[in-house]
Amino acid sequence: MERFTLGQAQQSGCPDEPEHRRLRRALGRWPTGVAIATCGRVGEQMAGLTINSFASVSLDPPLVLWSLARTASVAPAFKAAPFFAINVLEAGQEALARRFAEREDRFAGLPLERGLEDLPLIPEAIAVFECRRTAVHPGGDHWILLGEVMRVTTRPGRALAFHEGMFRELP
Template identity: 50%
Template sequence: MRSLREALGRYATGVAVVTTALPEGGRAGVTVNSFTSVSLDPPLVLWCLSRRAPSAPAFLAAGRFAVNVLAADQEHLSRRFATPLPDKFAGVETRPGPGGVPVLAGTLARFTCRTAATYDGGDHVIFVGEIEHFECSDGDPLVFHSGGYREFSPPEREVARVGA
């Protein structure tokens, strides 16, 4: 199992924090690197959550979530939402998104979604969300590869030579 995990870790991913709000006022959030687009028409995304995650019941019950794509300087948020804490949102700047879902400040992109479907994914639940609202900002992404955070190195732009 460890060697499979190492092989899968060779695929570099971005890092996101998925958040939700419950009708009784609770909030939940979790760090994921299993986020991807599914369709543009209709606009669908998916992400996966371990069935053993303490927040799994909250996400299954909520019916709505936000995917917050982290910027390179937000490793602290990734670590915070990956750690079991009594209140992962304490001291974290948020604002309410559509449907009251908490959206994190300063992220590269934010997608507020209605849960369109959930599927059995072995030891995970696969969430498919229909995007209801999105925003994006400029910046470099937080990247995860081979079990650790990595620096993103955008390609250098080639300068056209005059008279070459």
């Protein structure tokens, strides 16, 4: 067993501090789903990135949230966009998750569906939540985006998961 107290590193803002690395490893013990957040309009300015910080907030009204690193290149686009979509990836879509985590030309050559407000949607996603952004809150080194779900689309399939730094398929 390992137990540690967060102290000075918590306020330092330096992600390379030993305490931050240990915290990141501990947080990695919590398995999450993998999704791609998208905003903008198909064929115009679009932004997207891979996320695993997605959660339901409320059923009435239907609200979801996700977090976005303040340093992400797409942060200004998502903070300004009145609408966004969360595209939940299926097991086997690791390459798509990596594409939206690592590349700058994330949408190049990718077939897209058009959602409400012309949102770019990932056609192979097993669940898509099309949302109207209702709030953006500061959360440490991240922004917390809250959205009201306007439309949901689901397809059969099992979700792609992320656990201890690796993509995984749920049984």
